[in-house]
Amino acid sequence: MPPVIEFTAPPLPHYITSGLSPLPIGGKHPSRKNIGAFDLLVVVRGCLYVEESGHKYEITEGHALILLPDSYHYSYEGCKEETLHYWTHFQILGEWRVVDEVEYHISHGRHPEGEQGYLSLPPFAVSSYTVALPQFTKLAQPQKMAEAINELNEMNRNIHLASVRLRQQTLFQEVIMLLSASLGADGPSPQSACAERAASYLREHYREPFSAIKLGEAINFHPVYIARCMQKVFGCSPSTYLLRLRIDQSKLLLIQTDLPVERVAEEVGFNLAAYFTASFTRFEGMSPRKYRQRFAWNKP
Template identity: 80%
Template sequence: MPPIIEFTAPPLPHYIVSGLSALPVGGKHPSRKNIGAFDLLVAVRGCLYVGEEEREYEITEGHALILRPDSYHYAYEGCREESLHHWLHFQILGDWRVLDEEEYWSSRGRSHESDPQDYLSLHPFATTAYTLALPQFTRLAQQQKMAEIISELTEMNRHIHLPSVRLKQQALFQEVILLLSASLESDRPTPQSLCAERAASYLREHYREPFSAKKLGKAINFHPVYIARCMQKMFGCSPSVYLLRLRIDQSKLLLLQTDLPVERVAEEVGFNQAAYFTASFSRFEGMSPRKYRQRFAYNKS
């Protein structure tokens, strides 16, 4: 099983920088050694094939991998399809260690603390250290929320020269840490999560087609109402909204990696009307498709 990274706070993990990267077929995540910072990768679409030391990971949609600052990580295979992922560099300035899963859960079953009321009465002004654990590789419990937070952090980099923005980034980044920690507690699949994942998988394969709740239910053999309830719990949205976000994410790839007109991009990802595509893209991304291309096209690989 993937290792677990446990750290002592304070101090809290420190945000450095983040971004959104698109990789074409055959594209690879850069290979690096001892970069001095943790590198969080969150897949939006496609798959990254990344190894660290002797372990190899397939980072598919909704999964996250933390690459350690003291290790060699590398791409062991190029992308088999166009892929999109968030990346975020952060640092833990305090103590941290790597545990295997058995060791971690075993240590959680043992208590090393005395009565907290007794401690507070003896040390009323002391700073009490505590530990937090992050799964090195996990399926995110709230992948959409994670993507939204990292996107907001990346957008805030445009105003990084303002001290108030830097402080807001550090506060917002703690939500990333909490989401990663929460994923450790919810790694075991439930019937609801399995249903939601089957529905999501179907939508990923058929995102260009018109949406039909009835057709989706028939395809994966679940009632549409149950599917909607499971996806709301798993992804925080209905199947139709999940599909809309999927199309928007795919359109980002086309905007960054091709020179197709916006109208053609809309058609390629399943929108019947370019105006509806532009309105939907603007609502989710806070800017029009043309503005998005102008701002981020220089990052394309």
């Protein structure tokens, strides 16, 4: 079994930065030694081949690996297919250690947390607790994890604002919870599995007109159940999820291409440019043209 990273909170893990990296066939993750920060890798397509401390990991789609800050890691093999992965650097400012997963479960089984320890604390004392993260895992909710890190990336554009930095740290704790929830899980809950399948379908067909019936037929669930599951897992309906996805795709086109706004709207699945502009403004707080002007310096 892969190791478990166990840390004491507070303080909570601190987000540093993140990004999305495509790798061609033969591409490799950078080799590093003692970088001083944890490096979370989440693969959304393809496979990364990374070795750390004598352990070789094949990080395939929907899997995550945490590289340690005081170790040496390198790619022992190039990508065999085009690979896309998110990376996130973070720091644990408090105490942490790496333990064997079997040892972790045994120790926590013998010393269950109970109310008695809480009651023995002095009044107003801050009670610390431990959190465990799997160093290597199949994510219980890979789509939700990818969306959370993607949102962290988007916030980097306004990192100079203190309010944005606070929101980033808050959102990063959701990333930590998603990782922790994957520890020892036999698999996602039925609701999570349904929501993940629906999200995956929508990501593949976001340019097409939305149909709740067609979505239900594609993943073999009733549309009402799909809507209930997506609301629980993603906090929105399938149609709103699709709208957000189209807006995210349009932002890439606005920054990376010179396509007219009307063409951008068409490329991401909007039939009416006016509806695209209104939706974009509602989600982003500015029009598509202003968004392009503001972030033009990011254009490659």
